[in-house]
Amino acid sequence: MMRLRPYKACDAQTITQWLPNEYAFRQWSADRYDRYPLTPEDMNAYYDRDKDNGRIWGMTMFDDSGVAGHFTMRYPDADSLEELRLGFVIVDDRKRGRGYGKEMLSLASRYAFEFARARKISLGVFENNIAAIRCYRSCGFQEVELETRESYRCMGETWNCIEMVLENKECL
Numbered sequence: 001m002m003r004l005r006p007y008k009a010c011d012a013q014t015i016t017q018w019l020p021n022e023y024a025f026r027q028w029s030a031d032r033y034d035r036y037p038l039t040p041e042d043m044n045a046y047y048d049r050d051k052d053n054g055r056i057w058g059m060t061m062f063d064d065s066g067v068a069g070h071f072t073m074r075y076p077d078a079d080s081l082e083e084l085r086l087g088f089v090i091v092d093d094r095k096r097g098r099g100y101g102k103e104m105l106s107l108a109s110r111y112a113f114e115f116a117r118a119r120k121i122s123l124g125v126f127e128n129n130i131a132a133i134r135c136y137r138s139c140g141f142q143e144v145e146l147e148t149r150e151s152y153r154c155m156g157e158t159w160n161c162i163e164m165v166l167e168n169k170e171c172l
Contacts, residue, residue, distance in 0.1 A: 002068065002103045004111060007047065007058025012040035014067040018093045026154040027129045028090050058088075059111070061104045068092050069104040073112065076122070084112045086123040089132070096131070105139040113168040120168065124150055124161040133162065141166045 019025040022036040033042060050056045055078075061069035072087040086108060091100045112118040123141070125132050141164040150161040 002061050002063050002100070002107060004059050004061055004104075004107045007060050007070065007072075009040075009044045009047075011058075011060045011067050011070065012043040014092075015070050015090065016040050016043055018090055020093060023155065024093075026159075027126055027132075028088065030126075030152045030154060030159070059108065061091075061100075061107060068095055068100055071104065071108060073108070073116075081117070082119045084116055084118040084121050086121060089123065101132075101135040102139055105135065105141075109139070109166060113170070118168065121166045123164050125164060126152075126154075126159045127162055128159060133164075136164050139166065 016038045019028060019036070019038055025033075025036045025038060029038070033046065035042075047058060056072060056074035058070065058072050060067055069089075069091040071089040073084050074087065075081055076083060076085045089101075089104075091104060109121060112121050121141075123136065125136060127133075144163050144165050146163050150163070152159050152161070
């Protein structure tokens with residue numbers, strides 16, 4: 001049975017091992033980190049910058065065998081608690097294709113809607129991350145159009161983001 005808990009610095013040792021190459025690393029982090037490979041110290045230094053910001057936090061999914069997934073949650077609007085945005089969504093690459101991503105997103109959605117009382121959850125995913133897009137769709141996330149599409153320069157290319165949203169139907 002999968003569970004969620006707040007991210008701990010010791011989780012970085014496991015999570016950073018799930019990024020087998022720079023392409024997967026950039027799909028996960030865009031340009032948020034300066035270099036590949038990512039070290040546990042790099043990951044924790046990045047998270048330490050926001051350690052006193054109550055509007056962003058990391059979550060870790062685990063079971064009896066240990067850490068199995070990770071993501072961040074943040075309130076993107078400084079004046080509202082209506083929306084939670086997921087970021088840095090990742091599942092142990094050895095466990096992909098077995099429902100772990102869907103389970104983690106289900107737990108994240110329950111947390112966002114039932115505990116944090118958000119009205120919607122949003123996320124951005126690169127167009128070239130087909131497996132993640134399929135997973136998000138299977139969890140009920142829907143693509144939405146933004147006035148301006150978010151793009152990043154990654155590995156000498158321009159990568160476009162797809163914006164996706166899951167709304168809490170009970171709040172509407």
